[in-house]
Amino acid sequence: MSLFAEVWDAVKAVAAGLETVHRRVKQPPATEFYPYKKPEIPPVSVQFLALIQNEDGTDRCVACLQCERVCPSQVITIERKRNPEGKGFVLERFDLDFANCMHCANCVEACPVSAIVTVGEFEHAVYDINFLKADKAFLDHIGHEAKIWYSPKFGVEMRTPEGKIVKAPPEMQPGGLAELLKEAEGGEGA
Amino acid sequence: MSRMPLPTERLVQPRLVGYDPTRPKPWLERIAYALFFSALWVMVVLAYGVVPTVFRHYGWLKSPLGFAAYAVIEAVLAFLLAAVVALILIVVLRKYLGKVQERVGPMHYGPAGVFQTVFDALKLLGKEDFAPRRVDWLIFRLAPAIVFVSAFLLMVAIPVAPGWLIADLDVGLLYIVAVSTLGAYGVVLGGLSQGNKWGLLGAFRAGAQLVSYEVPLAIALLSVGVYAGSLRFVDIVEHQYGLWHVVPLFLSFIVYLVASIAELKATPFDLPEAESEIVAGYNTEYSGMSFAFFFLAEFVELFLLPGFMVLLFFGGWHGPLFGLDPTSFAAGLLQSFYFLVKVAVWVWIFLWIRATLPRFRDDQLMDLAWKGLLPLSLVGLLVAALFRMFLEVL
Numbered sequence: 045m046s047l048f049a050e051v052w053d054a055v056k057a058v059a060a061g062l063e064t065v066h067r068r069v070k071q072p073p074a075t076e077f078y079p080y081k082k083p084e085i086p087p088v089s090v091q092f093l094a095l096i097q098n099e100d101g102t103d104r105c106v107a108c109l110q111c112e113r114v115c116p117s118q119v120i121t122i123e124r125k126r127n128p129e130g131k132g133f134v135l136e137r138f139d140l141d142f143a144n145c146m147h148c149a150n151c152v153e154a155c156p157v158s159a160i161v162t163v164g165e166f167e168h169a170v171y172d173i174n175f176l177k178a179d180k181a182f183l184d185h186i187g188h189e190a191k192i193w194y195s196p197k198f199g200v201e202m203r204t205p206e207g208k209i210v211k212a213p214p215e216m217q218p219g220g221l222a223e224l225l226k227e228a229e230g231g232e233g234a
Numbered sequence: 235m236s237r238m239p240l241p242t243e244r245l246v247q248p249r250l251v252g253y254d255p256t257r258p259k260p261w262l263e264r265i266a267y268a269l270f271f272s273a274l275w276v277m278v279v280l281a282y283g284v285v286p287t288v289f290r291h292y293g294w295l296k297s298p299l300g301f302a303a304y305a306v307i308e309a310v311l312a313f314l315l316a317a318v319v320a321l322i323l324i325v326v327l328r329k330y331l332g333k334v335q336e337r338v339g340p341m342h343y344g345p346a347g348v349f350q351t352v353f354d355a356l357k358l359l360g361k362e363d364f365a366p367r368r369v370d371w372l373i374f375r376l377a378p379a380i381v382f383v384s385a386f387l388l389m390v391a392i393p394v395a396p397g398w399l400i401a402d403l404d405v406g407l408l409y410i411v412a413v414s415t416l417g418a419y420g421v422v423l424g425g426l427s428q429g430n431k432w433g434l435l436g437a438f439r440a441g442a443q444l445v446s447y448e449v450p451l452a453i454a455l456l457s458v459g460v461y462a463g464s465l466r467f468v469d470i471v472e473h474q475y476g477l478w479h480v481v482p483l484f485l486s487f488i489v490y491l492v493a494s495i496a497e498l499k500a501t502p503f504d505l506p507e508a509e510s511e512i513v514a515g516y517n518t519e520y521s522g523m524s525f526a527f528f529f530l531a532e533f534v535e536l537f538l539l540p541g542f543m544v545l546l547f548f549g550g551w552h553g554p555l556f557g558l559d560p561t562s563f564a565a566g567l568l569q570s571f572y573f574l575v576k577v578a579v580w581v582w583i584f585l586w587i588r589a590t591l592p593r594f595r596d597d598q599l600m601d602l603a604w605k606g607l608l609p610l611s612l613v614g615l616l617v618a619a620l621f622r623m624f625l626e627v628l
């Protein structure tokens with residue numbers, strides 16, 4: 045009798061497997077069509093670094109050299125001069141060698157004004173390693189192209205279609221901020 | 235200083251030929267498969283219907299020259315049919331496995347990638363057919379031929395409609411047992427001759443597996459023969475008017491199903507070419523067209539073994555005829571269509587099983603064959619004989 049029970053178990057198991065497989069057929073594929081269709085990756089991931097400029101086109105960067113100092117790979121090179129019109133400094137040169145950058149985002153954490161940020165853009169691959177030496181124009185361009193970026197100081201920020209820079213809503217912030225806020229509100233209400 | 239190019243300025247922009255993932259077109263895929271099926275049908279009608287009917291009608295088969303012409307034409311047509319079957323089944327298999335595993339499958343050539351196999355075949359044609367220095371050259375070259383020929387010869391025995399067959403064999407069942415066993419030789423010799431440990435292991439496994447599964451397969455076929463009272467396929471199919479054999483011979487049907495999956499070397503029993511264990515098993519060292527012939531044989535068998543299953547257990551070409559004369563050409567068209575549809579359904583079930591079950595272990599395989607299927611097939615034979623006895627008495 046146990047033989048028949050065993051056979052019956054096997055038949056049931058195979059039937060369950062067949063049923064699962066058939067259900068899978070109807071599900072949409074999980075494939076990323078990457079080179080043809082770029083996925084939206086969150087800005088909190090460290091991919092490209094970008095320099096953000098203010099809405100009026102001036103640099104956010106105050107040339108404080110914090111990022112240059114903190115960079116463990118020492119790939120940031122900054123040249124600055126005294127601001128002729130007021131106090132502080134202006135950038136003359138801001139080079140970042142992506143070939144040696146280890147994407148640790150220490151520079152992003154160190155920046156006091158959230159000028160250097162992480163963005164969702166990630167297509168680094170080039171044919172010549174010399175192309176990976178980015179200059180200020182390139183970093184500015186990436187910053188202008190970015191719709192959304194992240195820095196620990198200001199959180200996720202985004203550019204509205206009109207060109208205004210605003211803080212992103214809590215749902216888009218990392219670390220489950222929206223849930224935390226919701227809980228806090230619920231706590232107050234109760 | 236060289237400037238880093240912006241992503242939009244890159245020299246190479248990725249471009250997708252033939253398929254736009256943002257707008258998937260399942261209907262295009264379906265049309266392509268319908269065209270595939272029609273091509274298969276046309277080939278079957280040509281090879282099994284038109285040419286034999288014409289030759290028999292004009293009596294050309296009686297003269298030696300006519301017979302030679304018939305043989306040559308049929309050989310070419312059967313080869314083309316085999317190629318069409320393989321081209322279709324490979325892409326269907328890949329698409330189906332892709333869907334099961336939540337991938338897309340081939341997608342670059344043709345609408346939704348349905349012409350992928352054509353390009354694969356062209357690639358294999360263009361590749362060097364390389365033989366390593368230590369192989370046993372003659373056997374190494376002969377093995378793919380043996381495997382392919384044994385699959386190819388099986389096509390002769392299939393009747394697709396009444397009177398639509400290439401050769402009317404009185405001992406059709408014996409013939410397919412004999413010829414399909416030949417394929418095991420090709421696999422074993424191919425594995426042994428290449429002087430490669432993976433090939434050797436694959437050959438061992440193939441030898442053990444194919445030999446042990448031939449026995450229940452042959453007994454299952456025998457029980458059908460006993461029940462139908464004939465070894466001719468035409469008689470067997472005629473015998474199923476009223477009741478398909480799958481009902482009285484259910485045990486034999488189960489044995490045939492399992493044994494034919496093992497015969498196909500498909501996934502629950504794909505030990506001879508287990509990719510994750512022994513590279514590619516018996517065809518490790520093969521490349522180019524030699525490899526393609528192994529592949530071709532495998533997929534022709536994937537078409538033929540369900541075909542025999544339909545003939546033996548599912549009433550072959552039976553289906554509603556809408557008052558047509560069963561011997562007319564139009565009825566032949568319709569009946570071959572029914573046959574192909576049944577075969578297609580069974581091919582799908584084979585692929586389904588293949589996509590579901592994990593691989594057996596060697597000893598489990600032998601257990602199943604000798605301790606499970608062999609007694610079961612003998613019981614099936616007994617049942618067939620008993621039913622036959624009642625049939626005779628009534």
Ligand code: SF4
Pocket residue numbers: 114115116117118119120140144145146147148149150151152
């Ligand atoms: S991510 Fe790290 S390595 Fe790269 S520039 Fe910033 S601090 Fe330097």
Ligand code: SF4
Pocket residue numbers: 104105106107108109110111112122151154155156157158159160
């Ligand atoms: S830390 Fe920020 S503000 Fe200071 S130099 Fe670097 S980017 Fe500019």
